[in-house]
Amino acid sequence: MSPPPAATIEPSLGGLPLATPSMLRETQLRRQAFFAVVMAAICIGFSAPLVRLADAGPAAIGFWRxxxxxxxxxxxxYAEHRARVRLARLTGATALRPSARQILLAMLAxxxxxxxxxxxxxxxxLTSTANALLLGNLAVVFVFVFGWLILRERPTRGLxxxxxxxxxxxFIIIGSSALGGGHAGSRAVSVAGDLLCVGAALAYAGYMLVTRAVRRAGRGDAVPLGGGMVSLxxxxxxxxxxxAWAVASGEVLVPQSLQGLLAVIGLGLIAHATGQGLATFALGRLPAGVISVVLLLQIVVGTALAALLFGEVPSLIVLAGGLLVVAGVTTARPN
Structure with missing residues (x-):
């Protein structure tokens, strides 16, 4: 029998295959992606402390961010658009534009x-930074719940x-607030803050589901909408x-100090643009589950900054509840 073609013979040393340049390049890219997602988690972890430093209304802070x-x-x-145009010129095809359905879905997101x-x-x-960050990360669990209830996806044992x-x-975290464990003076106020953060997780779950839908080419869509256009x-x-919400509710629209102005700028450039951008870059190199778990580092970063800047040290009960939330989120995330 003749030997296999030379292209199929892998170099080896002592019976073990040697790393090819492409394998080394892929390993390097994955290391870069892991470093990127760690930096993304650190950047996003600045969000809650920066919100506390911004002296404007809640919705106004969101607008400036x-x-x-x-x-x-x-x-x-724009970079995505230019790349699409260059590809169309090389292939002789027509540069396709996003469909109205894709734009509407991006707006819904x-x-x-x-x-x-x-x-x-x-x-x-209304509540502590630790409570807000822990409860806000329930969004991933809600995504899988919505898939179960709305999309009729059969729940797994892991879910x-x-x-x-x-x-x-x-329940442990909210119960701690009800017993007076929150940083706010009133138990009712602290519980209300916890429940609002759970509501925020529900809204973010909706954002994740719609973004997932718009990034995939559906029926009638000639090309998937790029991450840059979706983000824009x-x-x-x-x-x-x-x-609109800030104006309707009569909030303070403009930061009242240099500290407040720098805080909202930091939210936009550090937490949102850099943090989310690095996470998006890493998504193309690492499994989504790995990225999701590493991003939980933002809870540690945000809680540590709150303890240093504002003296918000979470209680043992909150830490215990937080460990269960993190364990649940980690279990729900795909591999």
């Missing part, structure tokens, strides 16, 4: 994201375990939602 993130989103979307920011910022003003862990942790449309829509 998205407003200052529009610049990077425009650059990202922005509505959900704007609602998430408004509700989360209001909840953060049921995740639900039990996450809901138990949630969703951010612009969310900014309009936040501004």
């Amino acid at each position: 998205l407003f200052f993130a529009l610049g990077p989103a425009i650059v990202w979307a 922005g509505v959900f994201f704007g609602a998430d920011l408004i509700v989360f910022h209001k909840g953060l003003a 049921l375990i995740a639900l039990v862990l996450a809901l138990t942790g949630t 449309v969703a951010s612009a829509t969310g900014a309009v939602v936040c501004l």
